[in-house]
Amino acid sequence: MKRVLRGFAFALAVLLIVMGVNAWRVAVPVVAVAPFRPALDTAAMSRRLAAALAIPTLSATPEAPSLERFFELHALLRAQFPRVHGALEREVVANASLLYRWKGRGDCPGVLLAAHQDVVPVEPGTEASWTHPPFAGVVAEGAVWGRGALDDKASLLAILEAVEHLLAQDVRPECDVWLAFGHDEEVSGLEGAVAMAALLRRRGVVLDYVLDEGGAITLGAIPGTTTPLATIGVAEKGYVSLRLVARDAGGHSSMPPRRTAIGRLARAVALLEEHRPSADFSPVQRELLRRIAPHVEPLQRVVLSNLWLTAPLVERLLTAQPASDATLRTTTAPTLFHAGIKDNVLAQRAEAVVNFRVRVGDRIDGVLAHVRETIDDDGIAIEVLDGFRSEPSAVSAWEDPAFARIEAALRSVSPEPELVVAPYVTSGGTDARHYAALTPRLYRFLPVLMTPELLASFHGNNERIPLAEYERMVRFYLRLLQPATASPAQRQS
Numbered sequence: 001m002k003r004v005l006r007g008f009a010f011a012l013a014v015l016l017i018v019m020g021v022n023a024w025r026v027a028v029p030v031v032a033v034a035p036f037r038p039a040l041d042t043a044a045m046s047r048r049l050a051a052a053l054a055i056p057t058l059s060a061t062p063e064a065p066s067l068e069r070f071f072e073l074h075a076l077l078r079a080q081f082p083r084v085h086g087a088l089e090r091e092v093v094a095n096a097s098l099l100y101r102w103k104g105r106g107d108c109p110g111v112l113l114a115a116h117q118d119v120v121p122v123e124p125g126t127e128a129s130w131t132h133p134p135f136a137g138v139v140a141e142g143a144v145w146g147r148g149a150l151d152d153k154a155s156l157l158a159i160l161e162a163v164e165h166l167l168a169q170d171v172r173p174e175c176d177v178w179l180a181f182g183h184d185e186e187v188s189g190l191e192g193a194v195a196m197a198a199l200l201r202r203r204g205v206v207l208d209y210v211l212d213e214g215g216a217i218t219l220g221a222i223p224g225t226t227t228p229l230a231t232i233g234v235a236e237k238g239y240v241s242l243r244l245v246a247r248d249a250g251g252h253s254s255m256p257p258r259r260t261a262i263g264r265l266a267r268a269v270a271l272l273e274e275h276r277p278s279a280d281f282s283p284v285q286r287e288l289l290r291r292i293a294p295h296v297e298p299l300q301r302v303v304l305s306n307l308w309l310t311a312p313l314v315e316r317l318l319t320a321q322p323a324s325d326a327t328l329r330t331t332t333a334p335t336l337f338h339a340g341i342k343d344n345v346l347a348q349r350a351e352a353v354v355n356f357r358v359r360v361g362d363r364i365d366g367v368l369a370h371v372r373e374t375i376d377d378d379g380i381a382i383e384v385l386d387g388f389r390s391e392p393s394a395v396s397a398w399e400d401p402a403f404a405r406i407e408a409a410l411r412s413v414s415p416e417p418e419l420v421v422a423p424y425v426t427s428g429g430t431d432a433r434h435y436a437a438l439t440p441r442l443y444r445f446l447p448v449l450m451t452p453e454l455l456a457s458f459h460g461n462n463e464r465i466p467l468a469e470y471e472r473m474v475r476f477y478l479r480l481l482q483p484a485t486a487s488p489a490q491r492q493s
């Protein structure tokens with residue numbers, strides 16, 4: 001008995017040592033870069049952004065198809081950025097999207113910076129709760145206010161500021177720089193970005209990488225610390241909605257059958273909520289946790305560095321919150337439920353719509369199979385809802401020169417010394433995926449520190465960008481577009 005206990009104690013000690021070694025052996029490379037803080041005319045920059053925010057470029061819809069506001073924005077940009085419009089080739093694609101080409105000196109794969117001109121509407125009745133009106137273009141309290149300030153006109157204007165600035169210094173890029181500003185990102189990008197990507201493809205354009213909106217910098221995302229975390233999207237989840245329909249002969253409610261159309265459908269929806277697609281760590285997630293590990297408390301560090309053993313525990317912790325749960329699995333969200341016409345009439349038809357955000361690694365076909373198997377009821381018709389759907393994207397590499405370049409540019413313009421940079425999967429869709437045929441390297445990132453208040457203003461009230469963050473953005477694009485004159489970033493352990 002004593003020997004067994006001794007053996008057990010020995011095994012436990014070895015295990016603890018292995019886990020400890022794992023925890024402290026994980027050296028996450030840090031890119032050492034020289035700070036890059038060129039002086040900027042922030043007052044003029046913020047006025048230009050504010051003027052662009054004052055034009056309500058709501059995504060066109062069948063009910064409101066006018067593109068007038070976009071043409072207004074085009075004219076404004078032309079006036080605001082004369083050098084860009086003098087030196088770059090510019091074409092209007094799909095009626096209102098803008099594609100610019102800044103010709104490089106060499107014949108090498110270019111870079112494409114994407115942003116979108118369109119904005120989401122302001123919910124009726126909420127305008128009064130904005131500190132400054134959403135479409136007034138106000139610079140106040142150290143920020144530029146208005147719908148689109150974060151999503152995504154700041155990025156669009158900051159890219160143009162950077163190019164204008166470099167043109168003033170007679171800089172010419174080594175390889176082509178493409179600027180692609182879609183006009184329907186908020187309603188899928190199926191016109192603008194898709195048309196621009198197709199155009200480039202027809203012309204045989206090859207890209208080094210694409211950078212679009214997506215991740216950002218957040219505080220407090222790493223448990224127990226305030227270490228800032230910059231997440232760069234290397235993939236995006238898929239999207240599909242399924243319609244479930246149960247039919248019944250109907251009739252008088254005084255003589256109901258044992259199972260009505262409503263009961264049958266309710267059961268199906270409940271089953272889908274109970275039996276969700278399984279959760280799992282993707283390679284992207286493992287890398288994110290690996291990069292976070294050195295910055296958390298010692299015990300958490302041991303846990304995060306030994307996922308081979310602790311994955312079930314970490315998974316349990318992550319699935320406790322909807323936001324982190326959604327990063328682990330294909331999500332199931334019943335969003336519509338319709339049936340019945342009167343309290344004493346049996347419904348002849350009950351219909352529900354369930355929206356799924358498809359995890360990278362799953363497929364829409366797999367979701368359909370899962371739904372059929374889970375419901376297991378021939379009395380319910382299942383069909384893919386017309387309209388928008390997309391498979392999960394491919395995963396772009398993070399051990400990659402393009403990723404390293406984005407990371408180095410970010411570090412050089414960021415005041416946070418402890419900044420952790422990691423790949424992640426964006427849960428919402430972006431225009432980036434439409435460029436997949438032109439390069440396997442699609443990255444999604446806005447160099448902005450998103451406080452909880454700013455995050456809430458995304459598609460919400462009081463959308464704004466602090467001036468310091470806008471400066472960071474412009475410097476970031478400047479650094480990214482500058483020809484590689486400085487010594488390349490050095491990787492250190």
Ligand SMILES: [Zn+2]
Pocket residue numbers: 116151152185213
């Ligand atoms: Zn956006």
